[in-house]
């Protein structure tokens with residue numbers, strides 16, 4: 542009998558990265574448009590706080606649920622900014638990034654056979670995290686002709702007696718679609734009607750463009766006590782390598798289970814990273830604003846650029862840092878194939894451009910590729926030129 546972990550596929554993105562590294566090592570100019578990690582440095586006040594914590598010997602075991610100062614800052618932020626009516630800081634738990642927050646949320650919530658409704662395409666790890674405790678992902682196709690909206694009618698139609706939760710991610714990876722407050726209110730009403738939980742992954746809450754405002758589904762009073770919200774410092778503060786995140790829920794039973802999971806997994810996040818987190822949350826937010834403005838400027842270069850390339854039909858993202866592009870039926874293919882892997886390999890082999898094959902994000906992703914616009918403006922402009930040459 543195979544172990545459950547043997548069926549987990551982490552393959553696609555690693556394969557792309559490895560191919561890109563080989564090209565890079567061979568001295569070729571490459572464009573890493575597959576990387577979901579921005580080119581920014583950690584803001585200076587956070588760097589300083591981490592260095593100070595290290596020098597001051599704040600390097601001993603922190604509580605496994607997180608430093609009290611950090612949990613207080615997180616509570617303040619979710620109450621005031623996200624408008625989540627979280628009771629107190631006992632209901633906010635510090636995790637090793639957003640992935641770990643989601644791991645804990647599903648592990649604490651699900652029992653074998655429980656179904657979780659989620660969008661397809663979706664950040665590939667989500668389905669695997671649902672499967673870990675024996676949960677069953679139930680994908681809802683996001684359709685181009687509907688602007689990739691997470692359709693409440695489709696969600697309701699997918700509910701069975703085994704349904705346990707609805708997963709929502711806005712702004713969404715890989716499409717960059719932002720689910721409107723109205724859609725989220727409709728989803729909340731469905732959750733109440735069918736007695737379901739809501740798991741809200743708000744990893745990209747600050748990476749949102751065109752003066753839109755992020756909306757947190759857990760702020761809706763009717764679902765506030767049946768929502769688990771997951772956050773990360775990775776995208777907002779360019780802290781991907783420092784591994785800091787958190788989750789918030791008012792449910793005592795879930796909090797209690799998560800406390801045990803924290804003790805048994807990370808036993809607490811690195812103390813100096815947490816002191817960096819305190820500085821991030823309590824210090825000035827100018828750097829965040831600057832990063833988001835810069836990302837919007839990058840989108841405003843990359844998206845019109847990719848639209849000029851006939852091989853793709855692209856969706857304009859309202860948030861996150863990805864452009865989701867449909868492969869044109871006119872593209873002649875590569876090595877006898879026309880699928881998302883063929884396009885990915887073609888871009889890497891012929892132009893040194895990295896991308897992620899849509900199939901890596903679920904069945905509905907086939908026929909698409911995802912470009913990340915995390916690199917600087919100059920490199921993005923060059924990457925468009927290179928692709929224009931390739932497809933001319």
Ligand SMILES: Cc1ncc(COP(=O)(O)O)c(C=O)c1O
Nearest residue numbers: 638639640664714742744773775
């Ligand atoms: C939708 C989504 N959720 C959560 C995460 C988790 O990020 P991290 O574990 O770096 O905090 C990511 C990372 O790319 C993501 O795209």
